[in-house]
Amino acid sequence: xxxxxxxxxxxxxxxxxxxxxxxxxxxxxxxxxxxxxxxxxxxxxxxxxxxxxxxxxxxxxxxxxxxxxxxxxxxxxxxxxxxxxxxxxxxxxxxxxxxxxxxxxxxxxxxxxxxxxxxxxxxxxxxxxxxxxxxxxxxxxxxxxxxxxxxxxxxxxxxxxxxxxxxxxxxxxxxxxxxxxxxxxxxx
Numbered sequence: 032x033x034x035x036x037x038x039x040x041x042x043x044x045x046x047x048x049x050x051x052x053x054x055x056x057x058x059x060x061x062x063x064x065x066x067x068x069x070x071x072x073x074x075x076x077x078x079x080x081x082x083x084x085x086x087x088x089x090x091x092x093x094x095x096x097x098x099x100x101x102x103x104x105x106x107x108x109x110x111x112x113x114x115x116x117x118x119x120x121x122x123x124x125x126x127x128x129x130x131x132x133x134x135x136x137x138x139x140x141x142x143x144x145x146x147x148x149x150x151x152x153x154x155x156x157x158x159x160x161x162x163x164x165x166x167x168x169x170x171x172x173x174x175x176x177x178x179x180x181x182x183x184x185x186x187x188x189x190x191x192x193x194x195x196x197x198x199x200x201x202x203x204x205x206x207x208x209x210x211x212x213x214x215x216x217x218x219x
Contacts, residue, residue: 033065034072035083037130040197046178049088051112055154063152066091067107077168079175088112090172097165113149115173118142129181135196139184145169
C-alpha cells in the first residue's frame, strides 16, 4: 500500500497540462493502485493523478459513490484518458470538498448528469453516466485533468475566502498532506 502526498492549492502543479496514457504499463497500474490507496486513506470520493503530482490523464471514483447499493463490495472505478462526452438534465448546486483544498467546502453549480468515456486499468474502453454525487464526482475529477479547480467555479468573494483559508492551512500544516475525514465527501 502506498499513500501518496497530495498537492494542495496554490501549487502550480495543479494547473499543469496532463497527457494521455499511451500504454497501460506496470508503472500505470502501480499508479492506479497508489491512487486508490491514497483515496481510501483520506476517505475521498475520488482522486485525480495530478493531485499527487502525476500528469497522466487518470482519475479514480470510489465504487460506493458509483454504486451505493453495492456497499463494501463496490470496486473503485478507474478512468484512463477520460473524455467528458455529455452533461445535462439541468443544473444543481451542492457543497463540494477537494483533497487539494483541505477543510474547504463550497457550493458549486454543475450539470445534474454527466457521461464519460474512458479506458479501465486493463485498457478496455467503457462509457458510464451518472447523476447526483456520482455525476458530480466525475465532473470534478475530469476538471482536475484540465487544470480547472473548484476555486475557478465560485465568485470573487468566495475565491478570496478560499485563498485566505488555504494560506492559513499552509501556515498551520507546513504544506503537509491533508488528514481530515470530513462528513461531506472530498471529491478529489
